[in-house]
Amino acid sequence: MKAVIVSIGDEVLNGDVADTNAAWLAERLVELGVEVAYHTCVGDVEEHIEQSLRYAAKRVNLIVASGGLGPTHDDLTRHAVAAVADAPLELHEESLAAIEERFRRLGRPMPTQNRIQAMIPAGAAVLPNTEGTAPGFVVQIGGAHAAFLPGVPREMRAMFDISLAPFVLALPIERRAVRAERLQTFGLPESVVNERLGALMQRGANPLVGLRVSGGVVSVKLLASGQTGEAADHLLASVVGEARRRLGEAVFGSGADTLELAVARLLERHNATLAVAESCTGGLIGHLLTNVAGISRFLLEDLVTYSNAAKSELLGVPPELIAAAGAVSEEVARAMADGVRRRARADLGLSTTGVAGPTGGSEAKPVGLVFIGLATAEGTRVERVQLVGSRELIKDRAAKCALNLLRLHLSKAGDWGR
Known part of the structure; x- marks a missing residue:
């Protein structure tokens, strides 16, 4: 089965x-065993929407479109579908x-203009909207099933x-069983992750392995397909295990x-x-943890x-100490971690001090230099990292x-519970 994803809206x-909808829909369709062609x-022009749907219907079995189902004058998807499917609203x-x-x-009462959202092409299968007002629907366009979903991501995903x-x-329609897994990594650049995975990244391999970088995290997506779910599971498990070993x-x-x-x-x-x-x-570390x-x-x-x-x-x-070593220093990061651990009577103390920029750097302590302290009952260690980017990016990384340093320590620690 092949599909086309159509995003509608100026x-x-x-x-x-x-266009986050297209990426999300593609991922979900692939997981269902559907090949995305x-x-x-397309913008909010009825003629352009019609042309896009007619073109797609000649090439695939399934069309999944999002957007243009609202109650305003520029929400024209339902009108274009009615014309293409020859199914009056x-x-x-x-x-x-x-x-x-x-x-x-x-x-509050329903505005009169929202009534248009209940106008559906004749003969369509209606998809209820559990998160909003606009229902979706599925119609036949030529030899293709065509589904139309709201553009609001929360509503679209639920539907x-x-x-x-x-x-x-x-x-x-015959489809292969598909299984997917995603491994999350931190601390290795994308190029190093790619190098370590080596032949696993070969194009056309099964499982298919791909990388995505966001917020410093490198995600490894593994997608296996087989004649049966059991076969796909077996393929995926073997390569996931090998990927974990390499990373x-x-x-x-x-x-x-x-x-x-x-x-x-x-x-x-x-x-x-x-x-x-x-x-x-x-306060960003606290913000992340309190999520x-x-x-x-x-x-x-x-x-x-x-x-x-x-x-x-x-x-x-x-x-x-601050006067002698400077606020951005290994010595101060160590003293901060020790101090906060002692003050809170905690098992662990974590600290950060650095130059976030864009000003304040020097040749000895450039913008992006950060010291991270981790205090434990066994002692205190400090890690020096050099980051690049905007002020916001340096803070985030x-x-x-700091969280990764703490993670690595806890991963290697014995079961020393209190």
């Missing part, structure tokens, strides 16, 4: 809004009732998972795991408490000690480098 075509984007009473009920729950995915799986401690999780989630799991495993003192990262539910059991405090006075008054860093 805001996507003109670059005002990133191409993506296309009809009022779908159940959809109208659902839209009215949604507005009733919001405590796909609840209604369209089962529809696609029920189509009487070693750089792998911190799988699926949608984040670095902060990996750290939280390790803190829980060791029943260890943590205190953090941040300077150049400005994880239940972290309050392990994170005792996070202090932003940005000034020299705060480092001395709150952490006990001697003013003479420094926070993640």
Whole structure:
């Protein structure tokens, strides 16, 4: 089975809004055993939408489109579909009732213009919208099944998972079983990950292995296909195991795991408490950790000690040490980690101090230089990292480098629970 993904809307075509829908839909379709032939984007011009649909219907079995189902004058998808499928728009009473009920729950009457959202091409299969007002629908265009989903990502994703995915799986078309896994890594550049994976990255291999970089995290996507689910599972498991072996401690999780989630799991495993003192990262480590539910059991405090006075008054860093070594130094990072651990009576103390830029650097201490301290009962270590980029990027990477240092320590620690 082959599919085309169509994104509809001037805001996507003109670059005002990133087309995240197409990427998400492609990933989900591939996981369902559907080959994606191409993506296309078209603006809010009825004639252009019609042309795009006619072209796609001659080339694939499945069209999945998103956007243009709203209640405004430029939401023209339903009109274009009615013309191409030769199926006049009809009022779908159940959809109208659902839209009215949604507005009733919001405590206000339904605007008259929203009635157009319940106008569906005759004979279409309706896809209910559990997250918004616009229903989706599936029609036949030539030899292709064509599905139309809302453009709002939250609504589109829910509709796909609840209604369209089962529809696609029920189509009487031969497909190979597909299994996917994603490994999350940190601390290795994309080029090094690629080099370590070596022949596993060979184009056309099964499983297919690809890399994606976001926020300093290199994700390794592995996609296996087979005649049966069991065959695909076997192929995937063998290559995932080999990829983990080659990447070693750089792998911190799988699926949608984040670095902060990996750290939280390790803190829980060791029943260890943590205190953090941040300077150049400005509270970002605490922000990331508090995105994880239940972290309050392990994170005792996070202090932003940005000034020299705060480092001395709150952490006990001697003013003479700051004067001699500088606020951005191995010595001060060590004293900060020791100080926050002692202050909170925590098992672990983590600190950051650095030059986030764009000013403030020197030849000896350039912009992007960061010292990360980690204090434990066995002693304190400091890691020096040199980062490049904007102020915001340096802060982000420094926070993640600190979390990664903590992760690596906890991964190697014994079961020394309190």
